[in-house]
Amino acid sequence: MGALSSLRVLDLTQVLAGPYCTMLLADMGADVVKIERPGGDLIRPNPPFVESAQDEAYGGYFQSVNRGKRSLELDLGAERDREAFLSLVEEADVVVENYRAGTMEQFDLGYETLAEHNPALIYSSIRGFGDPRTGETHRQGQPSFDLVAQALGGVMEITGQEDGPPTKVGPGIGDLFTATLNCVGILAALHHRDRTGEGQYVDTAMYDAMISMTERAIYQHSYTGEAPTRQGNSHPTLFPYDAFEAADGHVVIAAFGSNHxxxxxxxxxRPDLAAEYPDASSRLSNRETLRAAILEWTRERTCDGICDALEGRVPVAPVQNTADIFDDPHVHAREMLVPVAQPGADREVEIAGSPIKMSETPPRPRxxxxxxxxxxEEVLRDAVRTAESD
Structure with missing residues (x-):
């Protein structure tokens, strides 16, 4: 039994941000019913596959963020399916959707309508630019994806090498961070409902979330009047805090504190460096000289050699790829690689586990x-039984 095992969540989301949010709730034990439009979530056919896209029910993209959910296909434009959805809403705790602003209203299924059927409902939306209910802007109704959010929110401007172009962060943080914040909002709203019985609307925008994530750039601009830009793997106010080339790869070293x-x-x-640059300010103002000295040392050593020499005394780590992650015993001990069935394939696949650890109700892919x-059958049958018992 998970910490949220008493919750019923109706998940009308697709692609990444919404499904990741409801995945977090499912991992913590919520009964998440994925309400899919005719034909299903757009990412069901996305690769990769184990062997055959024709034989397997879905690819890795869909598997990863929809584990542990139940699926119900409904056409909300059809009266019968709309009524079926409303019957589920009456007994649900949470509804999550990531349509453009105004889409649910086109089906007469917006927050106000659903709240009439279930006043205690938590209704949550994830949109590129938020919902007019919480702050109306000219951008609402525009489509948005991770790339757009990272561009507008300043993430790309401060990511990449100094002499290179603005660069997207590899993982879809515009989706994933927004989804995580939305999950926090849902849990806070549920706590409020437990105290007051009152449902409410939760709105998280991708653009807003990226501004929150780039908090350092925001306060830097306010304090200095200058817009921060790219500076590779280094830090604007700390040194050494950077990636350094080794004989067989790269390591990161974070030794900005005097003890480190x-x-x-x-x-x-090099006791001369410790004596000549004893404080953070002197190290920061002479970062290029010190970078060259550290590189001279790291380039002659392997990543393992550098880490063996520094671990336990200086924050250090190799820059790993996913093969390294799969080989890391720490990752396995933390249950961060979880096997699940892949329908249509002859073997299981592994997906990322839950990073949230709890002693009594541990989250896990279910x-x-x-x-x-x-x-x-089981979802609609349960709805009928609940209605009859009421």
Whole structure:
């Protein structure tokens, strides 16, 4: 039993942001019913596949963020399906959707309508630019994706090498961070409902979330009047805090504190650097000289050699790829690689586990992602039984 095992969540989301949010709730035990439009979530056919896109029910994209959910296919434009959805809303705790602003209203299924059927309902939306209910702007109604959010929110401007172009962060943080914040909002709203009985609307925008994520750039601009830009893997106010080339790859070293800096200099057999640059200010203003000195030491050593010399005394780590992650015993001990069935394939696949650890109700992926409309009979049957018992 998960911490949220008493909750019923109706998930009208697709692609990444919304499904990731409801995945977090499912991992914590919520009964998440994925309400899919005719034909299902757009990302069901997205690769990769184990072997065959024709034989397998869905690809890795869908599997990863829809594990542990139940699926019900509904056409909200059809009266019968709309009524079925409303019957589910009456017994639900949370509804989550990530349509453009105004879409649910076109079906007469906006927050106000659903709240009439269930005043205690938590209704949550994830949109590129938020909902007019919480602050109306000219951008609402425009489509948005991770790339757009990272561009507008300043993430791309401060990511990449100094002499290179603005660069998108690899993972879809515009989706994932927004989804995580939305999950926090839902849980806060549920806590408020437990105290007051009052439902409410929760709105999280991708653009807003990226501004929150780039908090350092925001306060830098306010304090200095200058717009921060790219500076590779280094930090604007700390040194050393950077990636350094090794003989067989790269390592990161974060030795900006004097205790770590002295330990680094001792390991490199450079007591002169510790004496000449004893404080953070002197190290920051002479970062290029010091970067060259550290590189001279790291380039002659392997990543393992550098980490063995520094670990336990200086924050250090190799820059890993996913093969390294799969080989790391720490990752397995933390249950961060979880096997699930892949329908249509002859072997299981592994997906990222839950980073939220709890002693009594540990979150975990609760089985594979659903087949389209796999749970129609049981979901609608449960709704009928609940209505009859009421």
């Amino acid at each position: 800096w002295n330990a680094l200099c001792e390991t490199m057999d 089985g594979r992602a659903p087949l389209l409309d796999e749970h129609r």
